[in-house]
Amino acid sequence: MAFKPAEWPRRLRSQEWFEGTSKDAIYHRSWMRNQGFPADELDGRPIIGICNTWSETTPCNAHLRDLAEKVKFGIYEAGGFPVEFPVFSPSESTLRPTAMMFRNLAAMDVEEAIRGKCMDGVVLLAGCDKTTPALLMGAASVDLPAIVVSGGPMLNGYFRGERVGSGTHLWKFSEAVKAGEMTAEEFVEAESSMSRSAGSCNTMGTASTMASMAEALGMALSGNAAIPAVDSRRRVMAWLSGRRIVQMVKDDLKPSDIMTKDAFENAIRTNGAIGGSTNAVIHLLAIAGRVGIDLTLEDWDRCGRDVPTVVNLMPSGKYLMEEFFYAGGLPVVIKRLGEAGMLHKDAITVSGGGIWDEVKDAKNWNEDVILPVEKALAASGGVAVLRGNLAPDGAVLKPSAATPALLVHKGRAVVFENIDDYKARIEDEDLDIDETCVMVLKNCGPRGYPGMAEVGNMGLPPKVLRKGVTDMIRISDARMSGTAYGTVVLHTAPEAARGGPLAVVRNGDMIELDVPNRRLHLDISEEELAQRLADWTPQVEQPTGGYAQLYHERVMGPDTGADFDFLVGCRGNAVARESH
Structure with missing residues (x-):
């Protein structure tokens, strides 16, 4: 027996397509029926889209077809009608020049697919690094009820x-x-x-970080982030999420209701506690921009500065995501924040209730994995936001992955003009460099690479490595993989390709890093810096044609999320009537 529109508190969006006996309604229903769907499935039930980033060229997401089937069972069980659709899937491991260049393209695909198709709510199936923020960005711009189901990390290697x-x-x-x-x-x-099962990186890299951010934001069911990809409980989570999205549609619970400023502050503090990826900075800034939340680098420093890093996972610690799940996962961490007065407890989640209600009974089953505060990996973790004449719009560093002795340092700059220059010279035994120097990489930001690749954690010169040295200060306008480690200053803004001060650093310049005081300083006079900037000419050619040109012309800086300027803001879910 079909569900009737009267059973719902308001007119469903999908009824614009399928309700009634008009030519348009029959047109839409008849084509859907060629797949074997009864007509009454499309006339009264909420239609739930399953936005799937499955792709064999995105290895982390190659198992999402199976999860989609479990989501469908949950949707059917709750009285909804599931429709699965593919979107562009940027893979960190197989896409060149970098998946980050195509995050915005994927977000555009997601937004327009949700906006243009016949759905009342959407389940976002994500995994690999950029798919989670891309799906959240696109869904936020449309603002239909949405819930994230992560693919989960692979097993320990x-x-x-x-x-x-x-x-x-x-x-x-x-x-x-x-x-x-x-x-x-x-x-x-x-x-x-290194990759022994289906799933995304098993460290606290960007994929697991962003799954944690989705949960901390309230956009995924509690416990979603850490379940291994091949664990049966991952499939249960998919099924339960399918059930839940139907009720969210009934309640009209939208991303804009969930992703408030309080929710973003919860996520920032959670990122500090888990030792999360610096990539979360860019992605949360971009997601906030789509919701219309005023989130800045200052919020990252203010909220994350005093948060101890208590999750003992690589790259900051020694364990992997499998142990994190067995220890109790993200709910334990969020509970710890709540007990410390660092959580907005009333921030609602996709469950419809406050986040504290979801985690207050969580138990820590392994205090060597989720550490007591007094044994924290870093007493003041989070992401350090640095400023100074070398980074007037900000730069970031992850203290929990850095060498403490290098957090205050002054050294001679060894400059690489771009990534090709670095690759050509880094193994040269005649390179004038030692462990006290500061490695500087230019032209690897959003415009410079293009796409802001994960090359900021430059490998050290072999002659330094042979001394037993494993870390040096590295500064760039690039990103760093969430799986990487070291005293690495990233996202320096404005980037070199836009004429930021990084562009005019020269070999031999002295650079001061003072993380406790959040300072990054090029030790030259204001007059000399101004003259160098006045003499600067662009080193990066503008692409002509295609997506590369669009990206170059419209991408914003990393300090505002590296989104396209014309995509910022929520544009709502208005349905355009069609005539056939």
């Missing part, structure tokens, strides 16, 4: 008895090869242990 984190050990083993501590053959042998 092991190599010769050592726990191996995907990404993190890629950087570690690569440096070991350059230092002569590991053979190339051993590196290849370790390859299979």
